[in-house]
Structures are given as structure tokens and as C-alpha cells.
Amino acid sequence: MRTRQRLSLLTVAAMIGVTGCSQGTEPTESTAEQNVAATTSCAGKGELTMWERSGGNKDMVDMLVAAWNTKNPDCKIALTYIPHTEMVGKIAQGIASGQVPDLMGMDLIYAPQFEKAGQLVDLTDRIRAWPELATASSGHMTVATYDQRLYGVPLYADVSALFYNKDLFKRAGLDPAEPPTSLSELRSYADKITALGGDVKGYYLPGNCAGCNIFTVGPLMWASGAKIEAAGPGDEPLVGDGVKQVLQFERDMVRAGNVHDGDRTENGETFHLQFGSGKVGMMGTGNFNITLARQQNPGMDFGIALLPGVAPNSSASFIGGDLVVVPKGSKRVNDAVNFMKFLLSDDVQVEVYAKALNLTTRSDMVDNKYFQAEPLVQDVAKALTVGRTPYTLTFFEQINSPQGPWLKMLQRAYYSDDDLDAVIADAKKEMKEIAAKS
Template sequence: MRKLLLSVVLVVFVILGFGKTLTIWIGGQVAELDETWNKIIKGFEQEYGINVEVQLFGFDTYYDKLVTALQAGKGPDLAFADLGGWVPTFAEKGWLEPLEEQIKNWEGTPQIWPNLWPTVTYNNVRYGLPWYTDCRLLLYNKTMFEQAGLDPDKPPRTWDELLEYAQKITDAKKRIYGYGVSGTKTEHTTLGYMMFLYAAGGKLLTDDYSRAAFNTPEGLKALKFYTDLAKKYGVSPNPIQYHEDDYRNMMAQNRVAMAIGGPWSFPLIESANPNIVGKYSVALHPYDVQPASVLGGWALVIPKSSPNKEDAWKLASYLTSFDVWMKWIEEKGGPMPTRMDVCKASKLAKDPKWQVIFETFPHAVARPPIPQYPQISEQIQIMVQKVLLNELTPEEAIAIAADNVNKILGVK
């Protein structure tokens, strides 16, 4: 009788899908929203009868953990990959399952922002499904503006104004700072420099991605101003120790008034301090020559080693569906969906902060979608750190970085 009962239970478990488990790795800022993920994943489990094991990783450790797993052929069934070159890099190494056929036949494909597809493409084949996107902006604390006698409805628009505002706000003795400069050995530093580089009229690589393009007067001017905000003017906490995620949390506690942020910042800063709702805002980041932003976000990829590729695609398309994104926006108000229909139909369309985002998005450039990008990014991080630590002059650091980038790209 016991054997019969056990057999019946096992059959029921198999029918309900409890015998199958998918693993998904979630990295970056959205990993912090664990409660929301639990609700969304539970909805998938109930609809498809498949268990999902979720692992959350912070941005600082996620890349190394994912690469180690993929190299060993022991990756998850589904993973987040940064739109900053990760997907073509992983695809070139043969670590990812091509998704071209699934994407061609998926109902949501026409709704994905068209400028996102190149970030997940390698050799004309798509290996990732863009899940959320963003463009970097100036995130600022309105209360700290008011306390410094600044108009919170008139954020700085130029580099000169950025410095002026930051100096008025900064009181280092009280550990109050005007602007947060990212100088850690992470992608945040590359993104920070790129914001200033493109705002100065420069660019990272040539249009064909064949060689470095930042060792120019524009690139040098950007490097000097970006590092001088911390070194010369002292308006930032120690940039070697902190980056934009830290500054967002400091902003929530009224310690840093301005930093690079984006649509992902809204739910996170409000989670850090619910009382800051309505007391922060965003604006186009101050620029020198031209408005500038850097496009970012995450895509969902299926590792080649996954034994559950079909079910992994079910989860990827479920997470990127119209209904799930609408629930996410209703509950969290961000980040920015990769789906145009959600952007238009959700409450985002009426939010003044999101109006700034949609106006800024056309100025956003993508990080080079080439396999060598992670190595290039590392050279930018080293360049910035060498200047911040006074180990090299800006002129020396940018020349060495450009030479190293050209070597990475095979320039002879």
C-alpha cells in the first residue's frame, strides 16, 4: 500500500512539474529586488508547473562567477548578461545557445527597441533576449539642493555648472559631497568616463570598432575633468572605494547630492530610504559640447550547457512578456522595459522622471558590441585609477590605455 501511495505521489509530482527545476542567475542592480523576483517567479511556476531556483548576485562579483561557470560547462539554465559586450563575448567562445529561431517566432520581437538587437548579436545571429534597458542620467537629491540654496527644479546643465553646484553642496568635514565619481575596478568606472568622453565630443572606438578613438583632445579633457572632480576639487567621496551604486545609497541618506544613475535607480533608492520619495529627480547629465548618455541593461541568455533549453526559453519569454512587465512596472516603477508597448501603455508615460529618460534615450550610445569589449573596459578602468592615484598623469595614462586597446584589437 505504501509503495502504491508513493508511486501515485511521484506521478503527481511529475505531472505538476515538481520533478524539474530550472536555475536562473540574476546579476546587477535588479538582483536587489528579491521580493519582486519571488512574486514573478512564483507566477511562472504556477503557470508552467516548473520549479525555478533563483540565485542573485551583486554587480561586482557576478561577471567572474558567470564566466567561471560557463568555462566549466556548469552554468545555469538561464542567466542575465550585461548589454555591454557580454553576449557577443560569450557567443564567440561557444558558451551560449543561439536564439535566432526562437526570437523570429516570438510575438514580442517587434516590440523590442530596435537599437538593442546589435548588443546581443554575434556574426548576424542573436544569442540573447534584451530584458531591460536604460540610459544614464544625472540622479540628484532635491533636498540637498535646497539646503545649499540651489533651485531643485534647475539642475546643472553644463560641466561648469556641475562643478559650481557640487562645490556649493560639499562639506567634507561633515562627509557631505556634491557629486560621486566612480573609480573602482568595475564597469561603473568605464561608464562614468564614457559619459564625460561623449559629452566632450569624443568617442571610445572608431566607427568600425577597429582601433581606439579616445586618445584625443576631447578624450583627454574628459579624463582630466572627471578625475579632477575628486582629486582637484574634492567634491566626491574616495572614488577608488566607491561607485554609482554606493553613491545612490549615500544619496538616499542625504550624503551625496548628485551621481550617475538611471531608471533602475528609482526602486532601489526608494527601497534604501522610503522617505526620499518625491525628494529626488533626474536630468540630462551635464555636458561640455553635446548631450550624451550611455545605453545599458541586461539580456537573458541560455548557456550551451543547459539541459533544459526549451524550458529556459519559456522562462525568458515569460519574463519579457507584456503582462509580466506591466506587473513589474505597476509594483516597482522601473527599470526601463525593453518593450516599447510597455513604455507607452504603463504609468511610465505619465511620470515626469520617465519623460526625461525617454528624451535622453536618443542620445544614448551603446558600448561596443564586440568580444574584446570586456578587455577594453578593463583598460579604461586602469587608466582612470592610475590618474586618481597619481601614478600617471592624464596624458600618460590615456596614451598607455589607447596603446593597450589597440593591441587588444589587433592593430599593428
């Protein structure tokens, strides 16, 4: 999970509101149009425009659009990638000016802020009866919902899990069929792998990447019963003993020499390449690393387990990825909805997502012929059952900002001798102040 936009979405929302775009100037649809039954084919004719952020799962999105275009030659989608650092501003400017795409992919974590600002089309009456939504990724659907209204469906899913190098397990005298199921086991295994010496370390900890840490360290806290973010004004962040327990665990891993010194400067740019180096025993990373690790290191034998908590057999995962949504002002809402129906269809879930060994976005589609032939995908798909997605209107400011309280807390915990209670208290205060402004 890479670091993302530095532009405050609260500022964006305010800017949009000033333009008057949210005052009903966009085209409205008749009730008859809203009641058109969704299909997986064109509702109209002519090219559809779609924006998607760079830095996401480009290969998957390209395949999905190509599959739609093959099936629907009369209304092909013209896909444009917007640099992820520019996407939020681009969307805001487009909505303000009326120059919006017909549909777009959106980093799921930012959806609540745009939903609250009234800048996405409310799709509730069109899609709420779809049976496919019953098994759609719960993390995606949580952030696709605002005030009990629905604004999108999953485009693709990224989940975090514990990848472990079976070759290093064997060398260290560990059973490659028995990955750690608690933080204490994780520490013990890491000690043994690090003891192999050379340039091998038992664990990987990205020291300068806020997004990487919420993706991989955040679940350790959730699995230990903690709550991290403040959802809104008055909500309490960093609640539960698991926060301090995990911070102490990570501090101890650093002090024990179980991570490479260079990990401290990891800002997300090379995060996805670390496990495939073959020099890391265990690492929290995402399903995207299955293919990458094999490309980097074809001979490496590795496994995937759930990210553990303090108690044995506790686990959690971060569900990330993108939603497909419709910006206010779109003139092709029916076709955008049909594309959503297409994405969730049995055929696309199996013959596009699963065939490419990407996670299906419906849990009932995990048992398919392609995943059956690839046990690692089956293993990582288990993370969907324990995954969650933070829901807050200030995710960037609280969590993902390189200057935000989350990363400052982690770095003090990992690399200083500061009292952990004081470290947590400082972060808690700053997170509450941020949330109070939402």
C-alpha cells in the same frame, strides 16, 4: 554597476573548445522543433532549471520567475543564483561537461564572447520575427547579436543617469527644476553645493571602481562625441576630444574639492549607498537607486536628469543589465524561448516590471499606469533613448578589470599631475594590445 568576473572569457572559450563541446557533441534539434511557434506557456512538462548571477537585480528576476511559475505550474523554473565571481567559470565548466541549465541570465556585456565561442544556442530562426523585438532595449539587442544572428533577449535593464538632490539645490540657490545640461553647468552647480560646507559635496566620483566609471563617466565621454573601447583587433580606442575633455573635467572637480576624500577608495561595494546619504549634490548612478535612496532617506527630495556632455543639451547613458540566453546542450530550448516570449509580453512588461517600478525592457511599454504615478521612473526611462552598450570581445580586460587600462587611466587623470595626452596614449596602447589578442 559592480566590478565583475576576473576570469578571462578568452581563456574560458579556449578551454571549452579543447573539450570538443563545440564540435557538435551537444544534442541537436530537428527543424520541426525549431519551427514550433512561441507562446508564453509551457511547451513541455517538468521542471526547468535556470542560472542567474548574484549581484544583479535579484528582486526583479525573482518576480519574473514567480510570475512564470504561477502561470505555468507544470513547468516551473527552479532558479539558482551563482556568485558573480564564479559565474563565467561555472558556465564554461557546465558547457564542457554537458551539465548546463535549460536557460540562464547573463551579464549582457559578456554575451559577445560566448556567442563568438559558439556556446549559446542560435535563436535567430525562432525569434527574429517577433514584433516585440522592434522596441526591445537597443543596448541589450546589440550585444545579443553576433554575426547577424540572435542569441537572447533582455532580462532586465539598468541605465545610468544623473541623480540630483533637490534639497541641496534649494539650499545652494539653484533651481531644483533645472538640472545641469552640460559639463560646465555641472561644475558650476557642484561648486555652489560644495560651498554649503559641512560634510556636503557637490559631486560623487567613484575612484577605485572600473565598472562604476564606465557606467557613469563613460556616458560623459560618449555625450561629448568620444569612443572608448576597441571592438576588436585593429580598432582604435579612446577616440575623440571628449576623452580628454572629460578627464580634465573630472580632474578639476577633484582639485576643486567637489568630491569627498573617501570617494577615492570606492571599489563599488558601497557605490549604491552614496546618493541616499543626502550628502551628495549630484551623482551618476542607476535606476536601482530610486528605491534605495527612498529607503535610506525617505525625506529627501531628488530628481533625475540625463548625464550631460561638453555641449549644452548633449547626453548619453550606459545600458546595462542581463540577457536571458540558452547554453548549448540545453534540452528545453522551446520552453526557454517561451520564457523569453513571456518576458517581452505586454502583460509582463506592465504588470511585473512596471508595477515593481523597474524599467520595462521595451520602450513602447514605458507609458503605463504605474510609471505615470512615479515621475522619477519616467525620467530615468528617458535614458533608454540615448543609451548604449559597449560591444567588444575583451570588455573585462580593457574596461572592467581592476588592473586594466581604463581604471589606470582614470586614476592617473583624477589624482595625479601626469600630462593627460600621455595618460590617454598609455591607455590606448594597452587597450589596442588587448584587443589584438581577441
